[in-house]
Amino acid sequence: MAKLTIADIQQMKTDGRKAVMWVAYSYEMAAIIEMAEPDMFLVGDSGSQFLLGHPDMNDTTVDEMIVMGRAVRRATERVPVIVDLPFMSYHTGIEDAIRNAGRIMKETRCSGVKLEGGAHFAPTIEALVKAGIPVMAHMGVTPMTSVAIGGMTGGATLPEEQIWNDARSLVAAGAFSLVLTGIRPPLTEEITKEVRIPTIAGYLAGDECDILLGFPGTIGYAQAQVGKPTSAYGQVGKAIYDAASEYITDARAGQRRAPGAS
Numbered sequence: 001m002a003k004l005t006i007a008d009i010q011q012m013k014t015d016g017r018k019a020v021m022w023v024a025y026s027y028e029m030a031a032i033i034e035m036a037e038p039d040m041f042l043v044g045d046s047g048s049q050f051l052l053g054h055p056d057m058n059d060t061t062v063d064e065m066i067v068m069g070r071a072v073r074r075a076t077e078r079v080p081v082i083v084d085l086p087f088m089s090y091h092t093g094i095e096d097a098i099r100n101a102g103r104i105m106k107e108t109r110c111s112g113v114k115l116e117g118g119a120h121f122a123p124t125i126e127a128l129v130k131a132g133i134p135v136m137a138h139m140g141v142t143p144m145t146s147v148a149i150g151g152m153t154g155g156a157t158l159p160e161e162q163i164w165n166d167a168r169s170l171v172a173a174g175a176f177s178l179v180l181t182g183i184r185p186p187l188t189e190e191i192t193k194e195v196r197i198p199t200i201a202g203y204l205a206g207d208e209c210d211i212l213l214g215f216p217g218t219i220g221y222a223q224a225q226v227g228k229p230t231s232a233y234g235q236v237g238k239a240i241y242d243a244a245s246e247y248i249t250d251a252r253a254g255q256r257r258a259p260g261a262s
Contacts, residue, residue, distance in 0.1 A: 129174035
């Protein structure tokens, strides 16, 4: 199968075809999802919590994003892999942004990076793009800021005029796609129709966007879903728990089943 590029993803918007981007942090999970043929992978800084066990995503370092990015990149040669720029890796200036994003690109062999923030970060995106680093912009609800102040901000709490200004500024800066988080339809649909780059449906954004997101939680791969499964697309976490519990019980009783036995 031919390798997909960022340009191919953008062409899907032109052709009116939906794309799917899957959030992954580890080789084995990405390799399994790759078999289902998503169109992109995103190595999210949420891996700080769900893979590495940090208290929140703002604990993620550039080094840790590189480890996770390299793992996911090894799982696919077929689709673009985008890696999050973690908290404070680009907030301190354009020079730091280029240095950290360039290092992530070089050491993970990813196709681009994701940067969170509105119009204020348009100059940073423009500088990164001029340096040859493709950028996925993320606007609306800003999880990094939300962690710091103890609650989700942006999106529905922002004036519509500011949302439009952010979207247009990020597109003009050269972002190749735009994550819309915490922004509800019909505004997401209006933005999707106006901007020339693909929009990505973050939290609350709806199916009107060009690219839809799949998460580990989408298939029930979450500790919180073991006791209370909520996913409509599988209960992976509960299945792991049930299998491990059964094995532990059998092993302690000296009754382990042979491989291949049902």
